[in-house]
Amino acid sequence: MHKENQLPQSPREGILFMMIISIISVNTIAPIIMMLDQGFNTGNYLETLRIIPLLWVIIVLLVTLVAEPIVSKAMPTFATRTDGFNAHILLNTFLTVTVLSVCMSIIGPWVGMWKIGIEPFQNFFHNWFRNFGVAIWIELLIAQPIARYAMKKIHAKQASKTENVNI
Template sequence: MYKEERLPQNAKEGILFLLIISIISVNTIAPIIMGMQLGFSKENYIETLKVIPFMWVIVVLLVKLVAGPIVAKVMPKFVGKTDGFNARVLLNIFLNVTILSMLLTIIGNWVGTKHISLDPFQTFFYNWFRNFGIAFWIELLIAQPIARYAMKKLHANQAKKSSAVNI
């Protein structure tokens, strides 16, 4: 089967891919959402930085335990044999961001306020549409392309080393 050089080829590369995407995403999406919700200020940014490590762990767990398995089951229902790489990546991003943004609109509020309440449910649709839009475009234009570029470079370096050994 053809292996796509822009995607991880084994578990170790999968972890690196996930780390790149999650670190970029959490460090960009969370400050933007917090800024839009509470105002862009130095104080709000510093408060966001305090929450980011917890959010990063939550995001990684949600990707591996919730979004990943759901997307793996749903993708084959929508992807055809003739669909190209870009179509598959776009659908994958859309599905992952949809699931994660729905969950994190609630969980992120609880973590940020350090209080579990029904408040995130009362403003869910207003906040979720905003959060989805922010997360989708950051994933599509920043986090995913950087991670795929890193995989492409990693595989090119591996191929170069492999060909050097075979000479």
């Protein structure tokens, strides 16, 4: 894919991009899913806030070590070089959210209950469909657009600095 100003163009920008998406995602998806599961009240929300730092570390590790390798291998199967930028972004987001929601539908309850058990497997499909639905909409409507907007602004600022130097 050509150099796109809405995507990171350096490792430093890649880290910033992932930080923006993961912080927004963990701070919205986790509370929504937990409250759908256990009820909407202040106690449940405060409990979610307690585990968010651990969930954030888990998400970053899963994205880096699990989702990115799987998605990078699957992308060529579903998308070609002639497909547009939006098609690539949508497919990449869909595949990444699929992998992460499967993993977090199992790991999330373990972290929330502070114990490893079979409970996440007993209601996996019910929970996974709900978790996927929440996560895909948060990613598509909030996290991804904000992160791409930040990249666009960074690249516009860099371009204006380059133009000022060349003048």
